[in-house]
Amino acid sequence: MQVNRETFNDVMVPNYNPAAMVPVRGQGSRVWDQENVEYIDFAGGIAVNVLGHCHPALTSALLEQGNKLWHLSNVFTNEPALRLAAKLVDATFADKVYFANSGAEANEAALKLARRFMLDHHDEGKDEIIAFKQGFHGRTFFTVTVGGQPAYSDGFGPKPGGIIHGEYGNLAMLEDMMSNKTCAVMMEPMQGEGGIIVPEPEFVKGVRALCDKHNALLIFDEVQSGMGRTGKLFEYMNLDVTPDILTSAKSLGGGFPIGAMLTTAKIAESLKPGTHGSTYGGNPLACAVAEAAFDVINQQEVLDGVLLKEALFREHLARINNKYEVFTEIRGKGMLLGCALNEKYKGRARDFMVAANNEGLMCLVAGMNVVRFAPSLVIPEEDIIEGLARFEKGIAKLVSTPSDSK
Incomplete structure (x- = not known):
């Protein structure tokens, strides 16, 4: 069956607007599309392909476990899940x-x-979640409401309650909100x-102190910043x-769906049998691949190489x-970087992403004003240099084109 980008319009729900090209093969930090055009991958599947495409440790783990055991459900445990945990x-x-799936x-x-x-240790009234x-x-109704971007949570009816939002980096506001x-x-x-906003260390320490003061839990979402991306296994380190x-x-x-x-131990006691679950969470196939990824990353x-590549x-x-004078700053850490556009190019991050793609570079945006790079932690230096050369070609064409002609 022959498929192409037009097939997407015919059969897929239109909540995405993918690129015109369709990738079909990847190796390391390079990807090829249906026309065998080569791209360098600075997108990393949105900070997922931490070791690039088809890393031998991951493909070996996948093939080995694929010939043993794929799925059991949580009626049983399994060796890969226990080793990874x-x-x-x-x-x-x-x-x-x-373990979960995302x-x-x-x-x-x-x-x-x-x-x-x-509820177990205090009372029913202590249920307010503060986020930023x-x-x-995430995109479940609970998590998208906790995420402080109304554009993602509006339009689906009444939202889960007991959730309020402060300004990221504003410790005084958070102090006023907590009770x-x-x-x-x-x-x-x-x-x-x-x-790609890096907070002041004093802000994060202040959040911890306020949580301690008010007997509240501090939850770090390291879905994007974790697993070596900032030069430590997790950013909290x-x-x-x-x-x-x-x-x-x-x-x-490393590209296989899994979450954790x-x-x-004290907090974990509150998830007694029956309180929460996941059919696929912790399945042997996902955990075997994740264990292989962990062994390489850690x-x-x-980890030291991540900081050298950042430099x-x-x-x-x-x-x-x-x-070309297009950025105000380069934000982020390690292999999670953001190029913040200046006032002249404000709101045009997607134009930069498309211009880069047209030159054979896959990258991302983070909002309307930041071009985001989240490449493999082990991307070769020559791929970084070549990828940025392609990025520069895209910028050169974009800045020579009036914005009203886009």
């Missing part, structure tokens, strides 16, 4: 792990756990979809702040910006 516990603050599901579990914990404007925590009703504060230790609950997904599976919620050589990105982006 043990490695996550050993490498982090956590004592216990819950970041949204991991966040849903975290929010439900926080409320159930407070421009945050993103004995506060159940938990949920935050990204670096905002992703909201524009860079901040000297330990959350009560942490969520992971995206890079956790990590927490302490090596000092790989190379920043060096070339600074050179490009000196020439």
